Amino acid sequence: MFRRAVKQSDRDPEVLIDSKLGDSAYVDTFGLEWQTFDGFVGKEMMSHGHLFGRFMLPKDFFSGKAVADIGCGNGRIGRLVAPLCDSYVGADLSEAVHSFPKYTQRPRKFSLVRASATDLPLEDASADATICWGVLHHVDEPVVAFSELVRITRRGGVILLYVYPQTLDVRKNLNAYMRGLPLQRGHEILEQLSDALDVWREIDSFFAPLLASNLALSFKHSKAWQKFQWYDGVTPRYHWSLEKRIPELADQSACS
Amino acid sequence: MLAVGVLITSCCTRNFAVIELLKAPIRHAGPLNGSVGAVDLPSWFPLQDAVLEAAGGVIQGKLGELPISAHKQEAGPQTVRLQIDLGQVSLPAISTGLSLTYFPWFRFLSEPLNFDAIGRVAEYVAGSFRFLLERNGTVASVEGDGDSRRVRTAAGLEIEVTGMAALRSVTLASGPMRTSIDLNTRRIEIDHRMFPAAYEAGAELLKTPDRLINVDATIDESHLYLAAAGGGANV
Numbered sequence: 001m002f003r004r005a006v007k008q009s010d011r012d013p014e015v016l017i018d019s020k021l022g023d024s025a026y027v028d029t030f031g032l033e034w035q036t037f038d039g040f041v042g043k044e045m046m047s048h049g050h051l052f053g054r055f056m057l058p059k060d061f062f063s064g065k066a067v068a069d070i071g072c073g074n075g076r077i078g079r080l081v082a083p084l085c086d087s088y089v090g091a092d093l094s095e096a097v098h099s100f101p102k103y104t105q106r107p108r109k110f111s112l113v114r115a116s117a118t119d120l121p122l123e124d125a126s127a128d129a130t131i132c133w134g135v136l137h138h139v140d141e142p143v144v145a146f147s148e149l150v151r152i153t154r155r156g157g158v159i160l161l162y163v164y165p166q167t168l169d170v171r172k173n174l175n176a177y178m179r180g181l182p183l184q185r186g187h188e189i190l191e192q193l194s195d196a197l198d199v200w201r202e203i204d205s206f207f208a209p210l211l212a213s214n215l216a217l218s219f220k221h222s223k224a225w226q227k228f229q230w231y232d233g234v235t236p237r238y239h240w241s242l243e244k245r246i247p248e249l250a251d252q253s254a255c256s
Numbered sequence: 257m258l259a260v261g262v263l264i265t266s267c268c269t270r271n272f273a274v275i276e277l278l279k280a281p282i283r284h285a286g287p288l289n290g291s292v293g294a295v296d297l298p299s300w301f302p303l304q305d306a307v308l309e310a311a312g313g314v315i316q317g318k319l320g321e322l323p324i325s326a327h328k329q330e331a332g333p334q335t336v337r338l339q340i341d342l343g344q345v346s347l348p349a350i351s352t353g354l355s356l357t358y359f360p361w362f363r364f365l366s367e368p369l370n371f372d373a374i375g376r377v378a379e380y381v382a383g384s385f386r387f388l389l390e391r392n393g394t395v396a397s398v399e400g401d402g403d404s405r406r407v408r409t410a411a412g413l414e415i416e417v418t419g420m421a422a423l424r425s426v427t428l429a430s431g432p433m434r435t436s437i438d439l440n441t442r443r444i445e446i447d448h449r450m451f452p453a454a455y456e457a458g459a460e461l462l463k464t465p466d467r468l469i470n471v472d473a474t475i476d477e478s479h480l481y482l483a484a485a486g487g488g489a490n491v
Contacts, residue, residue: 173264180460185453196258203363206302
Protein backbone atom coordinates (compact mmCIF):
# COMPACT_ATOMS: atom_id res chain seq x y z
CA MET A 1 0.00 0.00 0.00
CA PHE A 2 2.82 2.43 0.89
CA ARG A 3 5.60 3.25 -1.51
CA ARG A 4 7.95 4.49 1.16
CA ALA A 5 8.50 4.23 4.87
CA VAL A 6 5.83 5.33 7.28
CA LYS A 7 6.18 5.16 11.04
CA GLN A 8 3.73 4.77 13.86
CA SER A 9 2.71 7.93 15.68
CA ASP A 10 3.79 8.13 19.32
CA ARG A 11 0.37 9.49 20.12
CA ASP A 12 -1.67 6.71 18.56
CA PRO A 13 -0.25 3.56 16.99
CA GLU A 14 -3.15 3.45 14.53
CA VAL A 15 -1.97 6.69 12.96
CA LEU A 16 1.04 6.47 10.67
CA ILE A 17 3.37 9.32 9.79
CA ASP A 18 4.85 9.68 6.32
CA SER A 19 8.64 9.69 6.50
CA LYS A 20 8.60 12.60 4.04
CA LEU A 21 6.06 14.64 5.99
CA GLY A 22 7.16 18.23 5.50
CA ASP A 23 5.88 21.53 6.77
CA SER A 24 2.34 21.18 7.99
CA ALA A 25 2.08 24.51 9.78
CA TYR A 26 -0.45 25.91 7.35
CA VAL A 27 -2.95 23.19 8.16
CA ASP A 28 -2.63 23.60 11.91
CA THR A 29 -5.87 25.57 11.91
CA PHE A 30 -7.70 22.69 10.25
CA GLY A 31 -6.17 20.27 12.73
CA LEU A 32 -7.41 22.34 15.61
CA GLU A 33 -10.84 22.84 14.10
CA TRP A 34 -11.42 19.19 13.36
CA GLN A 35 -10.22 18.21 16.80
CA THR A 36 -12.30 20.90 18.51
CA PHE A 37 -15.54 20.40 16.61
CA ASP A 38 -16.98 17.20 15.32
CA GLY A 39 -18.56 18.16 12.03
CA PHE A 40 -20.28 14.83 11.75
CA VAL A 41 -22.36 14.31 14.87
CA GLY A 42 -25.86 15.57 14.24
CA LYS A 43 -25.03 16.01 10.56
CA GLU A 44 -24.99 12.36 9.53
CA MET A 45 -27.65 12.78 6.88
CA MET A 46 -25.97 15.87 5.49
CA SER A 47 -22.58 14.16 5.30
CA HIS A 48 -24.21 11.16 3.66
CA GLY A 49 -25.86 13.48 1.17
CA HIS A 50 -22.57 15.22 0.41
CA LEU A 51 -21.09 12.05 -1.02
CA PHE A 52 -23.80 9.54 -1.86
CA GLY A 53 -26.45 12.10 -2.70
CA ARG A 54 -24.43 14.31 -5.00
CA PHE A 55 -23.17 11.41 -7.07
CA MET A 56 -26.31 9.29 -6.66
CA LEU A 57 -24.14 6.41 -5.49
CA PRO A 58 -25.88 3.15 -4.62
CA LYS A 59 -25.44 2.00 -1.03
CA ASP A 60 -23.09 -0.81 -2.07
CA PHE A 61 -20.93 1.41 -4.27
CA PHE A 62 -17.83 0.96 -2.09
CA SER A 63 -18.39 -2.74 -1.50
CA GLY A 64 -15.22 -4.73 -2.22
CA LYS A 65 -13.30 -1.57 -3.15
CA ALA A 66 -9.99 -0.19 -1.97
CA VAL A 67 -10.72 3.40 -0.94
CA ALA A 68 -8.25 6.25 -0.44
CA ASP A 69 -9.66 9.31 1.33
CA ILE A 70 -7.27 12.21 0.76
CA GLY A 71 -7.66 15.09 3.20
CA CYS A 72 -9.84 12.92 5.41
CA GLY A 73 -9.73 15.28 8.40
CA ASN A 74 -11.42 13.60 11.34
CA GLY A 75 -13.32 11.26 9.06
CA ARG A 76 -16.44 13.25 8.33
CA ILE A 77 -16.81 11.33 5.08
CA GLY A 78 -14.48 8.47 5.94
CA ARG A 79 -16.59 7.18 8.80
CA LEU A 80 -19.45 6.66 6.36
CA VAL A 81 -17.31 4.88 3.80
CA ALA A 82 -14.88 2.83 5.90
CA PRO A 83 -17.50 0.31 7.13
CA LEU A 84 -18.71 -0.25 3.56
CA CYS A 85 -15.45 -0.93 1.69
CA ASP A 86 -12.81 -3.64 1.59
CA SER A 87 -9.91 -1.41 2.54
CA TYR A 88 -9.68 2.23 3.61
CA VAL A 89 -6.73 4.57 3.89
CA GLY A 90 -7.36 8.06 5.17
CA ALA A 91 -4.61 10.62 4.63
CA ASP A 92 -4.41 14.12 6.05
CA LEU A 93 -1.58 16.57 6.53
CA SER A 94 -2.99 17.89 9.78
CA GLU A 95 -3.29 16.32 13.20
CA ALA A 96 -7.02 16.03 12.64
CA VAL A 97 -6.40 12.48 11.52
CA HIS A 98 -5.92 11.60 15.21
CA SER A 99 -9.58 12.42 15.76
CA PHE A 100 -10.88 9.80 13.36
CA PRO A 101 -13.39 8.10 15.65
CA LYS A 102 -12.54 4.83 17.29
CA TYR A 103 -16.15 3.75 17.12
CA THR A 104 -16.15 3.58 13.32
CA GLN A 105 -16.25 0.01 12.17
CA ARG A 106 -12.98 -0.85 10.48
CA PRO A 107 -12.93 -2.71 7.16
CA ARG A 108 -10.58 -5.63 6.47
CA LYS A 109 -7.67 -3.24 5.95
CA PHE A 110 -7.65 0.18 7.60
CA SER A 111 -4.95 2.85 7.82
CA LEU A 112 -4.67 6.47 8.77
CA VAL A 113 -1.63 8.41 7.71
CA ARG A 114 -0.38 11.95 8.12
CA ALA A 115 0.85 12.88 4.69
CA SER A 116 0.71 15.68 2.17
CA ALA A 117 -1.79 15.48 -0.68
CA THR A 118 0.92 16.81 -2.99
CA ASP A 119 3.29 13.93 -2.24
CA LEU A 120 1.35 10.92 -1.06
CA PRO A 121 3.21 7.89 0.26
CA LEU A 122 0.63 5.61 -1.38
CA GLU A 123 1.55 3.28 -4.23
CA ASP A 124 0.49 3.88 -7.83
CA ALA A 125 -2.93 2.53 -8.77
CA SER A 126 -3.61 1.38 -5.22
CA ALA A 127 -7.18 2.72 -4.95
CA ASP A 128 -10.36 1.68 -6.74
CA ALA A 129 -12.07 4.80 -5.44
CA THR A 130 -10.31 7.98 -4.34
CA ILE A 131 -12.20 10.57 -2.34
CA CYS A 132 -10.98 14.14 -1.99
CA TRP A 133 -13.72 16.13 -0.35
CA GLY A 134 -13.39 19.89 0.02
CA VAL A 135 -9.61 19.69 0.10
CA LEU A 136 -7.97 20.68 -3.20
CA HIS A 137 -8.86 24.38 -2.89
CA HIS A 138 -6.90 24.45 0.41
CA VAL A 139 -3.77 22.74 -0.91
CA ASP A 140 -0.69 24.81 -1.72
CA GLU A 141 -0.26 23.13 -5.12
CA PRO A 142 -3.68 21.87 -6.20
CA VAL A 143 -2.55 20.77 -9.67
CA VAL A 144 0.16 18.60 -8.16
CA ALA A 145 -2.34 17.20 -5.67
CA PHE A 146 -4.76 16.41 -8.47
CA SER A 147 -2.03 14.51 -10.32
CA GLU A 148 -1.41 12.55 -7.11
CA LEU A 149 -5.11 11.57 -6.98
CA VAL A 150 -4.81 10.32 -10.55
CA ARG A 151 -1.58 8.45 -9.80
CA ILE A 152 -2.95 6.50 -6.83
CA THR A 153 -6.23 5.62 -8.57
CA ARG A 154 -6.16 2.49 -10.71
CA ARG A 155 -7.13 2.81 -14.38
CA GLY A 156 -10.89 2.44 -14.57
CA GLY A 157 -11.26 3.54 -10.96
CA VAL A 158 -13.15 6.60 -9.79
CA ILE A 159 -12.15 9.90 -8.17
CA LEU A 160 -14.89 11.55 -6.12
CA LEU A 161 -14.01 15.18 -5.80
CA TYR A 162 -15.55 18.30 -4.30
CA VAL A 163 -14.07 21.77 -4.69
CA TYR A 164 -15.61 25.10 -3.76
CA PRO A 165 -18.00 26.35 -6.44
CA GLN A 166 -17.16 29.60 -8.17
CA THR A 167 -19.98 31.30 -6.31
CA LEU A 168 -17.72 31.26 -3.25
CA ASP A 169 -15.22 33.48 -5.04
CA VAL A 170 -16.95 36.39 -3.31
CA ARG A 171 -15.09 35.25 -0.21
CA LYS A 172 -11.76 36.13 -1.79
CA ASN A 173 -11.39 39.46 -0.03
CA LEU A 174 -12.48 38.11 3.32
CA ASN A 175 -10.09 35.21 2.91
CA ALA A 176 -7.18 37.45 1.96
CA TYR A 177 -7.96 39.75 4.89
CA MET A 178 -8.11 36.93 7.43
CA ARG A 179 -5.32 34.64 6.36
CA GLY A 180 -2.41 36.44 8.02
CA LEU A 181 -3.98 36.43 11.45
CA PRO A 182 -2.97 33.95 14.11
CA LEU A 183 -5.59 31.36 14.94
CA GLN A 184 -6.81 33.04 18.11
CA ARG A 185 -7.31 36.39 16.40
CA GLY A 186 -9.12 34.74 13.50
CA HIS A 187 -11.49 33.06 15.92
CA GLU A 188 -12.02 36.38 17.68
CA ILE A 189 -13.05 38.09 14.43
CA LEU A 190 -15.38 35.31 13.38
CA GLU A 191 -16.95 35.24 16.84
CA GLN A 192 -17.72 38.94 16.50
CA LEU A 193 -19.01 38.48 12.97
CA SER A 194 -21.19 35.55 13.93
CA ASP A 195 -22.63 37.34 16.98
CA ALA A 196 -23.36 40.50 14.98
CA LEU A 197 -25.11 38.52 12.28
CA ASP A 198 -27.14 36.67 14.88
CA VAL A 199 -28.41 40.00 16.19
CA TRP A 200 -29.73 40.89 12.75
CA ARG A 201 -31.13 37.39 12.46
CA GLU A 202 -33.18 38.03 15.56
CA ILE A 203 -34.73 41.21 14.27
CA ASP A 204 -34.97 41.10 10.48
CA SER A 205 -35.62 37.96 8.48
CA PHE A 206 -34.85 39.78 5.22
CA PHE A 207 -31.68 41.66 6.07
CA ALA A 208 -29.89 38.89 7.98
CA PRO A 209 -29.83 36.43 5.04
CA LEU A 210 -28.85 39.32 2.77
CA LEU A 211 -25.88 40.06 5.02
CA ALA A 212 -24.94 36.39 5.18
CA SER A 213 -25.22 36.09 1.42
CA ASN A 214 -23.08 39.20 0.96
CA LEU A 215 -20.40 37.54 3.07
CA ALA A 216 -20.98 34.08 1.51
CA LEU A 217 -21.45 32.68 5.00
CA SER A 218 -24.45 30.54 5.71
CA PHE A 219 -26.34 30.35 8.98
CA LYS A 220 -26.27 27.06 10.85
CA HIS A 221 -28.52 25.71 13.56
CA SER A 222 -25.62 25.28 15.95
CA LYS A 223 -23.50 28.29 16.87
CA ALA A 224 -20.35 26.18 17.18
CA TRP A 225 -20.95 24.62 13.77
CA GLN A 226 -21.61 28.03 12.25
CA LYS A 227 -18.29 29.41 13.45
CA PHE A 228 -16.45 26.25 12.45
CA GLN A 229 -17.86 26.27 8.95
CA TRP A 230 -17.11 29.94 8.53
CA TYR A 231 -13.59 29.49 9.81
CA ASP A 232 -13.08 26.58 7.47
CA GLY A 233 -14.35 28.65 4.57
CA VAL A 234 -12.74 31.98 5.23
CA THR A 235 -9.37 31.63 6.92
CA PRO A 236 -7.19 29.06 5.13
CA ARG A 237 -3.98 30.29 3.57
CA TYR A 238 -4.85 28.77 0.20
CA HIS A 239 -8.20 29.40 -1.39
CA TRP A 240 -8.00 28.50 -5.03
CA SER A 241 -10.79 28.87 -7.51
CA LEU A 242 -10.75 25.47 -9.17
CA GLU A 243 -14.24 24.66 -10.39
CA LYS A 244 -13.46 25.51 -14.00
CA ARG A 245 -10.03 23.92 -13.96
CA ILE A 246 -10.98 20.47 -12.74
CA PRO A 247 -12.54 19.24 -16.03
CA GLU A 248 -9.48 20.56 -17.88
CA LEU A 249 -7.12 18.77 -15.48
CA ALA A 250 -9.18 15.61 -15.77
CA ASP A 251 -8.94 15.77 -19.56
CA GLN A 252 -5.19 16.23 -19.39
CA SER A 253 -4.94 13.21 -17.11
CA ALA A 254 -7.20 11.18 -19.38
CA CYS A 255 -9.74 10.87 -16.58
CA SER A 256 -13.45 10.95 -17.16
CA MET B 257 -16.08 43.67 12.18
CA LEU B 258 -19.36 43.17 10.38
CA ALA B 259 -18.85 46.54 8.70
CA VAL B 260 -15.36 45.56 7.54
CA GLY B 261 -16.57 42.20 6.23
CA VAL B 262 -19.50 43.73 4.39
CA LEU B 263 -17.39 46.52 2.88
CA ILE B 264 -14.65 44.28 1.51
CA THR B 265 -16.98 41.60 0.16
CA SER B 266 -19.23 44.26 -1.37
CA CYS B 267 -16.16 45.74 -3.05
CA CYS B 268 -15.25 42.30 -4.40
CA THR B 269 -18.58 41.98 -6.20
CA ARG B 270 -19.15 45.73 -6.62
CA ASN B 271 -22.59 45.22 -5.17
CA PHE B 272 -23.24 47.67 -2.36
CA ALA B 273 -26.93 46.91 -1.82
CA VAL B 274 -26.44 45.96 1.82
CA ILE B 275 -24.75 49.27 2.60
CA GLU B 276 -27.34 51.26 0.67
CA LEU B 277 -30.19 49.65 2.60
CA LEU B 278 -28.70 50.83 5.87
CA LYS B 279 -28.77 54.48 4.84
CA ALA B 280 -32.43 55.43 4.85
CA PRO B 281 -35.93 54.00 5.21
CA ILE B 282 -37.61 53.03 1.95
CA ARG B 283 -41.25 54.05 2.01
CA HIS B 284 -44.01 53.30 -0.48
CA ALA B 285 -47.47 54.78 -0.05
CA GLY B 286 -50.80 54.03 -1.63
CA PRO B 287 -54.48 54.92 -1.37
CA LEU B 288 -56.94 53.42 1.06
CA ASN B 289 -60.46 53.10 -0.29
CA GLY B 290 -62.81 52.08 2.45
CA SER B 291 -61.04 49.26 4.17
CA VAL B 292 -58.97 48.13 1.18
CA GLY B 293 -55.60 49.64 0.35
CA ALA B 294 -53.14 49.09 -2.46
CA VAL B 295 -49.42 49.82 -2.73
CA ASP B 296 -47.11 49.30 -5.70
CA LEU B 297 -43.73 47.99 -4.61
CA PRO B 298 -40.49 46.84 -6.21
CA SER B 299 -40.57 43.07 -6.49
CA TRP B 300 -37.59 42.63 -4.12
CA PHE B 301 -39.31 44.59 -1.35
CA PRO B 302 -39.34 42.56 1.89
CA LEU B 303 -43.05 42.51 2.62
CA GLN B 304 -42.94 40.54 5.86
CA ASP B 305 -40.33 42.84 7.43
CA ALA B 306 -41.85 46.07 6.14
CA VAL B 307 -43.82 48.23 8.52
CA LEU B 308 -47.42 48.93 7.57
CA GLU B 309 -48.83 52.25 8.68
CA ALA B 310 -52.42 53.20 8.09
CA ALA B 311 -54.98 55.64 9.39
CA GLY B 312 -52.42 58.05 10.80
CA GLY B 313 -50.75 55.45 12.97
CA VAL B 314 -53.83 53.59 14.23
CA ILE B 315 -52.26 50.57 12.55
CA GLN B 316 -48.51 50.29 12.74
CA GLY B 317 -46.39 47.16 12.75
CA LYS B 318 -44.47 44.69 10.67
CA LEU B 319 -46.78 43.35 8.02
CA GLY B 320 -45.80 39.76 8.76
CA GLU B 321 -46.98 40.14 12.33
CA LEU B 322 -50.29 41.90 11.84
CA PRO B 323 -53.50 39.86 11.71
CA ILE B 324 -54.57 41.23 8.34
CA SER B 325 -54.80 39.70 4.91
CA ALA B 326 -52.65 40.91 2.05
CA HIS B 327 -52.48 39.65 -1.52
CA LYS B 328 -49.70 40.25 -3.98
CA GLN B 329 -50.05 40.43 -7.74
CA GLU B 330 -47.73 41.33 -10.58
CA ALA B 331 -48.01 44.95 -11.66
CA GLY B 332 -45.04 45.21 -14.00
CA PRO B 333 -41.77 43.56 -14.90
CA GLN B 334 -40.22 44.42 -11.53
CA THR B 335 -43.22 45.70 -9.63
CA VAL B 336 -45.85 44.03 -7.49
CA ARG B 337 -49.13 45.46 -6.26
CA LEU B 338 -50.00 44.60 -2.70
CA GLN B 339 -53.66 44.70 -1.77
CA ILE B 340 -54.34 44.94 1.90
CA ASP B 341 -57.72 44.32 3.48
CA LEU B 342 -58.17 46.17 6.76
CA GLY B 343 -61.82 45.19 7.07
CA GLN B 344 -61.26 43.42 10.36
CA VAL B 345 -59.70 46.48 11.95
CA SER B 346 -61.66 49.35 13.38
CA LEU B 347 -60.46 52.40 11.44
CA PRO B 348 -61.32 56.05 11.91
CA ALA B 349 -63.95 57.22 9.45
CA ILE B 350 -61.54 59.38 7.47
CA SER B 351 -58.64 57.15 6.55
CA THR B 352 -57.24 57.87 3.13
CA GLY B 353 -53.87 56.27 2.83
CA LEU B 354 -51.41 53.63 3.93
CA SER B 355 -47.71 53.03 3.53
CA LEU B 356 -45.14 50.29 3.78
CA THR B 357 -41.66 51.17 5.00
CA TYR B 358 -38.56 49.03 5.17
CA PHE B 359 -35.44 49.89 7.15
CA PRO B 360 -33.07 47.28 8.56
CA TRP B 361 -32.58 49.37 11.70
CA PHE B 362 -36.20 48.87 12.74
CA ARG B 363 -36.51 46.79 15.84
CA PHE B 364 -33.23 47.81 17.42
CA LEU B 365 -35.08 50.62 19.09
CA SER B 366 -37.94 50.18 21.56
CA GLU B 367 -39.71 47.68 19.38
CA PRO B 368 -42.37 47.31 18.29
CA LEU B 369 -43.70 50.84 18.78
CA ASN B 370 -41.20 53.22 17.23
CA PHE B 371 -40.77 53.09 13.48
CA ASP B 372 -40.48 56.82 13.05
CA ALA B 373 -37.20 57.13 11.16
CA ILE B 374 -37.99 59.13 8.03
CA GLY B 375 -36.16 62.47 8.08
CA ARG B 376 -34.59 61.66 11.45
CA VAL B 377 -32.31 58.78 10.60
CA ALA B 378 -29.32 59.92 12.69
CA GLU B 379 -31.55 60.27 15.73
CA TYR B 380 -33.15 56.88 15.15
CA VAL B 381 -29.84 55.08 14.62
CA ALA B 382 -28.28 56.86 17.62
CA GLY B 383 -31.25 55.63 19.61
CA SER B 384 -30.57 52.13 18.35
CA PHE B 385 -26.97 52.29 19.54
CA ARG B 386 -28.13 53.62 22.88
CA PHE B 387 -30.56 50.75 23.17
CA LEU B 388 -27.82 48.22 22.39
CA LEU B 389 -25.56 49.77 25.03
CA GLU B 390 -28.30 49.90 27.64
CA ARG B 391 -29.26 46.31 26.89
CA ASN B 392 -25.69 45.37 27.74
CA GLY B 393 -25.82 47.29 31.01
CA THR B 394 -24.13 50.54 29.93
CA VAL B 395 -26.00 53.73 30.70
CA ALA B 396 -25.96 56.05 27.68
CA SER B 397 -27.56 59.28 26.55
CA VAL B 398 -28.25 60.82 23.16
CA GLU B 399 -27.67 64.49 22.46
CA GLY B 400 -26.95 66.85 19.60
CA ASP B 401 -28.82 68.81 17.02
CA GLY B 402 -28.68 69.63 13.34
CA ASP B 403 -27.53 66.72 11.21
CA SER B 404 -25.74 64.73 13.92
CA ARG B 405 -26.52 62.92 17.13
CA ARG B 406 -24.02 61.73 19.72
CA VAL B 407 -24.44 58.76 22.03
CA ARG B 408 -22.37 59.21 25.18
CA THR B 409 -21.52 56.86 28.01
CA ALA B 410 -20.08 57.64 31.43
CA ALA B 411 -16.95 55.71 30.47
CA GLY B 412 -16.22 58.26 27.75
CA LEU B 413 -17.35 56.37 24.67
CA GLU B 414 -18.92 58.62 22.08
CA ILE B 415 -20.73 57.41 18.98
CA GLU B 416 -21.45 60.18 16.51
CA VAL B 417 -24.11 59.41 13.92
CA THR B 418 -24.49 61.81 11.01
CA GLY B 419 -27.22 62.21 8.42
CA MET B 420 -30.84 62.93 9.27
CA ALA B 421 -32.20 62.36 5.75
CA ALA B 422 -29.88 59.41 5.10
CA LEU B 423 -27.15 57.91 7.23
CA ARG B 424 -23.77 59.24 6.15
CA SER B 425 -21.32 58.20 8.81
CA VAL B 426 -20.83 56.59 12.19
CA THR B 427 -17.81 57.48 14.31
CA LEU B 428 -16.75 55.78 17.52
CA ALA B 429 -14.46 57.83 19.72
CA SER B 430 -12.98 57.27 23.13
CA GLY B 431 -10.31 59.69 24.30
CA PRO B 432 -7.76 59.88 21.48
CA MET B 433 -9.11 56.73 19.80
CA ARG B 434 -11.32 57.05 16.78
CA THR B 435 -12.90 54.56 14.36
CA SER B 436 -15.26 55.66 11.64
CA ILE B 437 -17.40 54.38 8.82
CA ASP B 438 -18.39 56.66 5.96
CA LEU B 439 -21.25 55.11 4.03
CA ASN B 440 -21.14 57.61 1.19
CA THR B 441 -17.46 57.26 0.32
CA ARG B 442 -17.51 53.63 1.48
CA ARG B 443 -14.49 54.09 3.65
CA ILE B 444 -13.60 52.69 7.07
CA GLU B 445 -10.88 53.92 9.43
CA ILE B 446 -10.04 51.38 12.11
CA ASP B 447 -8.17 52.44 15.23
CA HIS B 448 -5.89 49.60 16.30
CA ARG B 449 -6.49 50.32 19.98
CA MET B 450 -10.25 49.89 19.54
CA PHE B 451 -10.28 46.92 17.17
CA PRO B 452 -6.88 45.28 17.39
CA ALA B 453 -7.80 42.09 15.51
CA ALA B 454 -9.33 44.01 12.61
CA TYR B 455 -6.25 46.26 12.44
CA GLU B 456 -3.82 43.35 12.66
CA ALA B 457 -5.58 41.46 9.87
CA GLY B 458 -5.00 44.40 7.54
CA ALA B 459 -1.46 44.92 8.78
CA GLU B 460 -0.57 41.27 8.10
CA LEU B 461 -2.16 41.44 4.66
CA LEU B 462 -0.24 44.55 3.71
CA LYS B 463 3.05 42.84 4.56
CA THR B 464 2.37 40.41 1.70
CA PRO B 465 2.06 41.03 -2.04
CA ASP B 466 -1.64 40.07 -1.82
CA ARG B 467 -4.23 42.82 -2.17
CA LEU B 468 -7.97 43.04 -1.65
CA ILE B 469 -9.96 43.18 -4.86
CA ASN B 470 -11.38 46.67 -5.57
CA VAL B 471 -10.27 47.95 -2.16
CA ASP B 472 -7.72 50.67 -1.43
CA ALA B 473 -6.04 49.59 1.79
CA THR B 474 -3.46 51.68 3.60
CA ILE B 475 -2.12 51.69 7.09
CA ASP B 476 -0.25 53.88 9.55
CA GLU B 477 0.76 53.42 13.15
CA SER B 478 -2.68 54.08 14.51
CA HIS B 479 -5.19 53.25 11.78
CA LEU B 480 -6.06 50.82 9.03
CA TYR B 481 -7.90 52.54 6.16
CA LEU B 482 -10.12 50.51 3.86
CA ALA B 483 -12.01 52.18 1.03
CA ALA B 484 -13.87 51.06 -2.04
CA ALA B 485 -11.61 51.66 -5.01
CA GLY B 486 -12.91 54.65 -6.95
CA GLY B 487 -15.48 55.24 -4.21
CA GLY B 488 -17.30 52.10 -5.28
CA ALA B 489 -18.23 53.17 -8.78
CA ASN B 490 -19.80 50.71 -11.24
CA VAL B 491 -22.45 49.68 -8.72
